[in-house]
Amino acid sequence: MERMDRVDEYIKSFPPNVQQALSQIRATIKKKAPQAIESISYGMPVYKTNGKPLVYFAGFKQHIGFYATPTGHEAFAGELSKYKQGKGSVQFPLDQPMPLELIERIVAFRVEENEKERMAKEGSFPGLSAPAKRALENNGITTLEQLSRLTEKEVLSFHGMGKSSIPKLNALLKQAGLAFNK
Numbered sequence: 001m002e003r004m005d006r007v008d009e010y011i012k013s014f015p016p017n018v019q020q021a022l023s024q025i026r027a028t029i030k031k032k033a034p035q036a037i038e039s040i041s042y043g044m045p046v047y048k049t050n051g052k053p054l055v056y057f058a059g060f061k062q063h064i065g066f067y068a069t070p071t072g073h074e075a076f077a078g079e080l081s082k083y084k085q086g087k088g089s090v091q092f093p094l095d096q097p098m099p100l101e102l103i104e105r106i107v108a109f110r111v112e113e114n115e116k117e118r119m120a121k122e123g124s125f126p127g128l129s130a131p132a133k134r135a136l137e138n139n140g141i142t143t144l145e146q147l148s149r150l151t152e153k154e155v156l157s158f159h160g161m162g163k164s165s166i167p168k169l170n171a172l173l174k175q176a177g178l179a180f181n182k
Contacts, residue, residue, distance in 0.1 A: 006040045018061075020099050028103050032108050033047055036048060036111075037049070042077070044065075045057055045072070049114045051152075053069060055067060063092055063093050064092045067088055068106050076109070078107070126174060128168055137156070148173055151182065
C-alpha cells in the first residue's frame with residue numbers, strides 16, 4: 001500500500017469534522033514542504049525531509065495533536081502558549097479554527113532546520129565524491145558562492161577533481177541560482 005493511501009485511510013477513519021481539520025493540516029504541511037515524504041509512524045501521519053521528521057499530527061475526539069519535535073515547539077512557545085501542551089505536543093481544539101498560518105510557519109522552520117542539519121553533515125556539496133570535496137576544500141572553496149567565482153576549467157585543474165564532478169557541481173549551482181564564471 002502506498003504511503004499516501006495510508007494517510008488517506010487514517011484521515012477517513014475519523015468523523016467528518018475531524019477529517020476536515022486533518023485534511024487542512026495535511027494540505028498546509030504539503031504546501032510548505034512539498035518535498036517531504038509522507039508516511040505513518042507511531043500510528044499517525046509524519047512528514048520527513050532528509051530522512052528526519054518535520055512534524056506529526058493526530059486526530060482525537062476534541063482536538064488535533066500536533067508534534068513538531070521539541071525545537072518546533074520551543075521556537076514558537078509564545079504563540080503556542082494559548083493551547084494545551086504536553087512534552088513535544090500541542091492540542092488544537094476542534095471547536096476553534098485551525099491555526100494554519102502558525103502551522104505553516106512551524107513547518108517552514110522545521111524544513112529549514114532539517115536542511116541546516118543536512119548541510120552541516122554533508123557540507124555545501126552534497127552528492128560530490130570525497131576526493132572532489134577535498135579538492136575544493138584544499139583550494140579554499142567551501143561554499144557555492146565561492147565556487148561560482150571560478151570557471152569550470154579552473155575547477156578541473158584542482159588535484160582530485162574529475163570531469164564527472166562538473167555536472168554535479170553545475171546542478172548544485174543551478175539549485176542555488178548560481179553558475180560557473182564564464
